[in-house]
Amino acid sequence: MASIAVRRHARRFAALPATVRRRFLVMVTPWLLACLIGFPVLWMEIASLTQAPQWRAREGLLEDSAEIVRRTLDGLLRDVAFLSDLAAQVPHDDVSPDSPFARLFLSFAKSSGAFEQVRWLDLDGNERLRVSMHQGMPEVVPPVNLQNNRSRPYFRETVALSPGSVYVSEFELNTEYGYVERPLEPILYVATPLYENGRPLGIVAIGYRASRLLDRLAALGHRQGMDIHLVNDAGYWLEGPTPRESWAWQLDRPEMALPHTNPGLWQALQDASAGRHSDASAHWVFRRLQFDSTVVADQASTINLVSRVGVSVVVHSSRAQAEAADWRWQLTLGGLMLLALLLAGRYGWQMVDTLADEDLQTRELQAANRALVEANTNLRNMQAELERAERLSSLGLMVAGVAHELNTPLGSASLSMSTMQQSLATLQERLASGLKRSDLDNFLQDTQAALDLARTAIQRAAGLLQRFKQVAVDRSTMERRHFDLAEAVLDSHPHLRRWDSSKGIGLRLDLAPGLMLDSYPGPLEQVVSNLVNNALIHAFRGREGGNITIRTASSGASHVVVHVADDGVGVDSRNLKRIFDPFYTTNRHGGGTGLGLHICSQMVTEVLGGTLRAQNLATSGSGMVFTLRLPRVAPRKP
Numbered sequence: 275m276a277s278i279a280v281r282r283h284a285r286r287f288a289a290l291p292a293t294v295r296r297r298f299l300v301m302v303t304p305w306l307l308a309c310l311i312g313f314p315v316l317w318m319e320i321a322s323l324t325q326a327p328q329w330r331a332r333e334g335l336l337e338d339s340a341e342i343v344r345r346t347l348d349g350l351l352r353d354v355a356f357l358s359d360l361a362a363q364v365p366h367d368d369v370s371p372d373s374p375f376a377r378l379f380l381s382f383a384k385s386s387g388a389f390e391q392v393r394w395l396d397l398d399g400n401e402r403l404r405v406s407m408h409q410g411m412p413e414v415v416p417p418v419n420l421q422n423n424r425s426r427p428y429f430r431e432t433v434a435l436s437p438g439s440v441y442v443s444e445f446e447l448n449t450e451y452g453y454v455e456r457p458l459e460p461i462l463y464v465a466t467p468l469y470e471n472g473r474p475l476g477i478v479a480i481g482y483r484a485s486r487l488l489d490r491l492a493a494l495g496h497r498q499g500m501d502i503h504l505v506n507d508a509g510y511w512l513e514g515p516t517p518r519e520s521w522a523w524q525l526d527r528p529e530m531a532l533p534h535t536n537p538g539l540w541q542a543l544q545d546a547s548a549g550r551h552s553d554a555s556a557h558w559v560f561r562r563l564q565f566d567s568t569v570v571a572d573q574a575s576t577i578n579l580v581s582r583v584g585v586s587v588v589v590h591s592s593r594a595q596a597e598a599a600d601w602r603w604q605l606t607l608g609g610l611m612l613l614a615l616l617l618a619g620r621y622g623w624q625m626v627d628t629l630a631d632e633d634l635q636t637r638e639l640q641a642a643n644r645a646l647v648e649a650n651t652n653l654r655n656m657q658a659e660l661e662r663a664e665r666l667s668s669l670g671l672m673v674a675g676v677a678h679e680l681n682t683p684l685g686s687a688s689l690s691m692s693t694m695q696q697s698l699a700t701l702q703e704r705l706a707s708g709l710k711r712s713d714l715d716n717f718l719q720d721t722q723a724a725l726d727l728a729r730t731a732i733q734r735a736a737g738l739l740q741r742f743k744q745v746a747v748d749r750s751t752m753e754r755r756h757f758d759l760a761e762a763v764l765d766s767h768p769h770l771r772r773w774d775s776s777k778g779i780g781l782r783l784d785l786a787p788g789l790m791l792d793s794y795p796g797p798l799e800q801v802v803s804n805l806v807n808n809a810l811i812h813a814f815r816g817r818e819g820g821n822i823t824i825r826t827a828s829s830g831a832s833h834v835v836v837h838v839a840d841d842g843v844g845v846d847s848r849n850l851k852r853i854f855d856p857f858y859t860t861n862r863h864g865g866g867t868g869l870g871l872h873i874c875s876q877m878v879t880e881v882l883g884g885t886l887r888a889q890n891l892a893t894s895g896s897g898m899v900f901t902l903r904l905p906r907v908a909p910r911k912p
Contacts, residue, residue: 298625328591329550332500332559336589339491339502340561343587346487347565350464350480351440351577357382358466358478361394366475369394369403371414379405383412390448390461391481397433397474399424407483421451431580432465432477439578441465442565445484445504445512445585447524454524460484460512462583488513500591505560507584509533509540515590543586555593562586694724754908757795759826759834760785766799767806770824778819779810785826789834793908797877801886804874805838805900813842813897820897832906833884839899844890853888878902883909 290298360382366375375394383392383405392405392412401420405412423429432441443463448455465479488504492513495502504512509532510523522530532540539558542551548561565581697720763785764770773781791798806822814820825837845853852858854875871888878886884904891897 301625328557329559331498332557332589332591335495335498335500335502336559336561336587338494339587339589340563342490342494343487343563343585347442347583350442350462350482351579353382353386354440354464354466354478354480355438355577357392357480358468361468361478362470362475366394366402366470376403376405376414379403380412380414383407388483388486389480390459390483391479393423393479393481394468394476395423395429395433395479396476398422399426399429399433402476426463427582428463428465428479429477431582432467432479433474435467435580436578437467437469437472439467439580442579442581442583444506444582447521448481458521460488460521462487484512495589500589503588503590504585505532505543505588507586509543512585539588552593557591557593558588560586560588691724691728694721694728697721697724753796754792754794754911756790756792758787759789759791759836760787762791762795762798763802763824763826763836765795766802770806779814780819780821782821782823783825784823786828789826789828789906791834791904791906791908793904793906794881797881798904801874801877801882801902802836802838804870808870809838809840809842813840815843817842829903834904834906836902836904837899838902839891839897841891841897844896844898845888847890850888850890854886878904881908881911 357379360378361375364374364378369375379392379394383389387407387410390407393401394403396402399422401415401423404415404420406415407413428441428443432439435441441464443465445460445462448459448461460483462482462484463479464482465477468475468478491502491504501515503514506512506523508523510521510530511519511532512521514520514522514530518527519530519535522528532543536553538553539551539560542549542558543560543562547564549559551558551560563583563585565579565583697717701714701717764783770781770783775781802824806824809822813822820841823837823839825839827835827837829835849858854871856869856872858872875886878884882904884902887901887903889899889901891899
């Protein structure tokens with residue numbers, strides 16, 4: 275049944291005109307692109323977002339591990355320096371178990387519990403005193419078991435150092451008589467020269483039980499579900515992912531070196547001192563630890579540190595573990611992808627039916643459409659006439675506004691002309707009956723007064739026309755000129771000269787006369803208009819009415835101020851500092867773009883050379899005020 279339905283839809287689609295088939299492809303293509311391109315891109319983006327916290331967790335664990343190693347080394351440096359200072363003050367001729375010198379070493383080893391051995395070696399490398407741990411307690415090694423360690427690196431390099439210097443060996447397994455001790459005991463040697471009154475006495479060396487540090491790192495990683503390892507500069511694991519890989523260079527297993535077992539990770543370690551690496555089975559983050567005098571906690575002391583600790587801390591987590599945490603979002607997104615594909619298929623299926631039905635209806639309606647062409651033409655002609663009438667109506671409104679302004683001066687001029695006409699008729703009658711000097715004087719006096727009145731009226735009408743023209747020019751250009759601030763404010767908004775208070779919003783104007791500016795009136799009028807409109811739209815929302823106040827005043831010899839205030843609802847103090855930010859609006863659902871006040875601010879600062887400030891008049895919704903402070907002479911635009 276399904277195959278029959280598919281073939282039927284295929285036949286219906288093939289029967290459609292080519293233009294309809296192209297329309298179908300245009301409508302379906304966005305769905306296909308969304309499924310074929312959008313979802314894979316979304317998949318990769320979400321994968322990247324989910325992996326970012328995991329990488330941060332690995333790098334945070336790496337930071338903690340490096341800090342533990344640093345603090346451990348710092349403590350060892352302070353311990354060996356402390357022991358050396360004390361040993362230089364205690365008699366060393368007697369090193370028997372009950373001697374003060376031996377008790378010092380025993381007390382030092384017992385207080386820490388972290389040292390496998392504490393030694394004093396003379397200048398020839400002979401062990402003069404060694405305290406070793408036995409069943410958790412320190413004990414003095416009998417003289418018969420003491421050795422000569424002059425061939426050991428920690429002796430050779432330390433004995434040549436100056437007073438106050440400290441030598442730190444590499445991590446290694448403890449050896450006795452040339453053989454690796456069993457069970458394996460990782461150790462780190464820290465040594466310093468021993469001097470008495472400037473005379474060298476050999477070295478003091480402590481063997482730190484490095485398993486304590488390694489166990490602490492392993493426990494830290496285990497708590498976060500990851501593994502922490504150390505790799506030396508030769509590419510061998512100290513404590514590796516497997517027991518066979520651990521300490522391989524001392525256990526004669528060179529094939530377990532990192533260049534052989536994981537060349538990709540080894541190359542990453544060689545390329546950078548810190549970074550990330552991923553392979554087919556795991557994710558790694560690493561950092562090579564630098565040990566120099568900067569690791570010493572007490573920076574006031576001067577320690578010449580000779581370090582052979584060349585290790586990198588490596589944090590490892592398996593890919594399987596990371597992928598197990600991703601299955602939820604992958605399942606969800608996969609379900610959404612499948613649902614989108616089903617919806618796209620359903621949409622295409624219904625679209626074929628719809629287009630086929632539309633094509634049938636189109637063919638049936640073509641004949642009727644031809645009959646309606648003439649009626650449609652007539653309708654368009656009527657529509658054009660209506661549009662022309664509407665434009666004439668708009669033009670009539672504008673002309674009515676101009677006529678209203680010109681009505682008074684033209685009426686005065688007409689009255690003057692009528693008066694002069696009557697005076698002329700009277701003069702003619704007097705000429706016929708006998709003209710007197712007083713009649714001529716009266717005629718001249720009346721005529722002069724009428725002419726003065728007519729001239730004044732005509733000049734006022736010309737001034738009104740010039741102002742209308744200037745307003746239009748100012749709004750359409752960036753022309754700079756001298757102008758009166760009060761006139762510019764009144765010209766800024768079409769309602770300021772004839773305010774309609776019927777909607778409950780009153781207007782108060784307090785415009786100081788005679789404030790002349792050499793500036794750009796167009797941008798200034800635009801700013802004032804925007805502020806007035808802003809108050810009308812936002813200030814009285816939820817209120818029955820209120821008042822808008824516009825005040826101008828002088829601000830010193832070189833500036834003026836314009837205040838546009840209202841007694842409306844004000845602005846929340848949390849939003850006030852963002853009111854001039856671009857695209858910030860509290861009326862997004864009402865069509866606001868958040869650009870009006872930003873444009874005002876830009877005009878005031880960049881064109882007019884002034885400042886625009888907004889503040890609430892009080893803390894409890896009693897309105898706000900915008901203050902423009904403008905220079906009387908605007909800066910010249912380049």
